[in-house]
Amino acid sequence: MNSLRFPANWSEDDHARYSAERERLSHARMAPEFVAKVATVAGGDPPLELLPPLPRAQPYPTDALGPLRKPAEAIAKKCQAPLAMAAQSVLAVAALAGQAHADVVLPYGQSRPLSLFLVSVAGSGERKSTTDNESNWPVAERENVLRDEHRDGMACWKIEHSAWTAQRRQIEGDRKKDLAEKREALRALGLEPPQPLAPFLTTGDLTIEGLAKIWPHAHPSLGVFTAEGGMFTGGHGMTEENRLRTAAALSELWDGKPTKRLRALDGATILPGRRLSMHLMVQPDAAANFLANGTLRDQGLLSRMLVAAPESIAGTRFYRDTHPDDEAEIRTFGARILSILETPTALAHGTRNELAPRRIPMSAIAERYWKACHDNIERQSGMGGELANISDFAAKAPEHAARIAAVLAIFNDVTAANVCAECMEGGIRLVEWYIGEALRLTRAARTDPRLLRAAALLDWLRARPEDSFQLRDVLRLGPAPLRTKAMAEDAIRILIEHRWSSEASKRPRVLILHRAA
Secondary structure, three states: OOOOOOOOOOOHHHHHHHHHHHHHHHHHOOOHHHHHHHHHHHOOOOOOOOOOOOOOOOOOOHHHHHHHHHHHHHHHHHHOOOHHHHHHHHHHHHHHHHOOOEEEEOOOOOEEEOOOEEEEEOOOOOOHHHHHHHHHHHHHHHHHHHHHHHHHHHHHHHHHHHHHHHHHHHHHHOOOOOHHHHHHHHHHHOOOOOOOOEOOOEEOOOOHHHHHHHHHHEOOEEEEEEOOOHHHHOOHHHOOOOHHHHHHHHHHHHHOOOEEEEEOOOEEEEEOOOEEEEEEEEOHHHHHHHHOOHHHHHHOOHHHEEEEOOOOOOOOOOOOOOOHHHHHHHHHHHHHHHHHHHOOOOEOOOOOOOEOOEEEOEOHHHHHHHHHHHHHHHHOOOOOOOOHHHHHHHHHHHHHHHHHHHHHHHHHOOOOOOEOHHHHHHHHHHHHHHHHHHHHHHHOOOOOHHHHHHHHHHHHHHHOOOOEEOHHHHHHHOOHHHOOHHHHHHHHHHHHHOOOEEEEEEOOEEEEEOOOO
């Protein structure tokens, strides 16, 4: 940085006056009279609210989780994480385990997968990874076993494949055999030995092209599980040019339709009998960009997602030792998930990784509950209704309820003959909570990333004792999403437009926070 150049004819008195004035301006920024003076810039009008007040989240109805209640509460206690986030985690793992074994039959005869797409919105430091580790350990344990089996299987496969390749070449090159004899010999030789299935059940990110390419050689029931959901929401599959294609493919998977891929070089790939569940733990800024995207909403992917944005419990998480009962509940949950993952699944005849899940209907009472839930939601979804603003999600809410109920039933008994009334009642109560959460976030506009960043800056400024600030203060000490000049300038501009701030001086540039009365 270049040093200041003063006029050559300045005297010592001139320099002294300059230094005194600079010091005065520096200290004046803190003076109440200075703040009062610049506060009139806004014209005396009160500041405009950046976001409508966000109502407090309703307590997550863990008692509706049935057999998943105790593990969810145990994980929340052990990790000192929001209960809703722990509940999302165990529900997602249960869906991953159960989706390979059954489809739920809706009252009008069509069946639906047990797959669930869940999104948990929580900031940095809210114990997302810790919660994810506790709920997903049985999946990781199963993947360890699959890796060992895959290593041994690959050793055998390489020998078999080499022998098969040598025999095929011998048959093809045998000049003593005519075409009919070669055809018969190749038929007797059989198809190329299949490579062992890839030893994974979950991934943190995917592209539809990559999924279609690996799925012929992977297990048919997979999950997208990550405590860093930005990997997915900001990944290659969600770029502007790929977003619609990814959303459409994910929606079809949620619906239980085959994955289809047509490429000039690779030809046609059609993969029926696949299931995919998802749990994305996403920071608020990334979630806002994702959940506010018009393309994803119009396509229908967002209506297939169950979103929870629990309030932070930071400041209350003082250290405490884990209670033995909580550890026991988590171990019991893990053992149950492992048992379901290890239970052989029904496959289509002659296939090794094409699911043919059995169809489980609702009991008579469960069906009656579901129909009442369906009509109650539909009654509120029309123009002017309570659910009109989230009519896309409301239209799928009864199906969400049926899926959740079936997940609870399979977790409770993998051989369950139907979805019992108790499970359906739990599924309906949980969906009612998700409807309330969708209304809460929509009404409070908590899906606009620019406003969320400005609100984070305003909260940070309000927590400071000084009413004056500079851009460099925000860049050095402000909220993490605002540590770049472009983001900080944009947030400051929004605060000025909403009359929460004004510019007190240009050189140096000083801004003033206007605290609401």
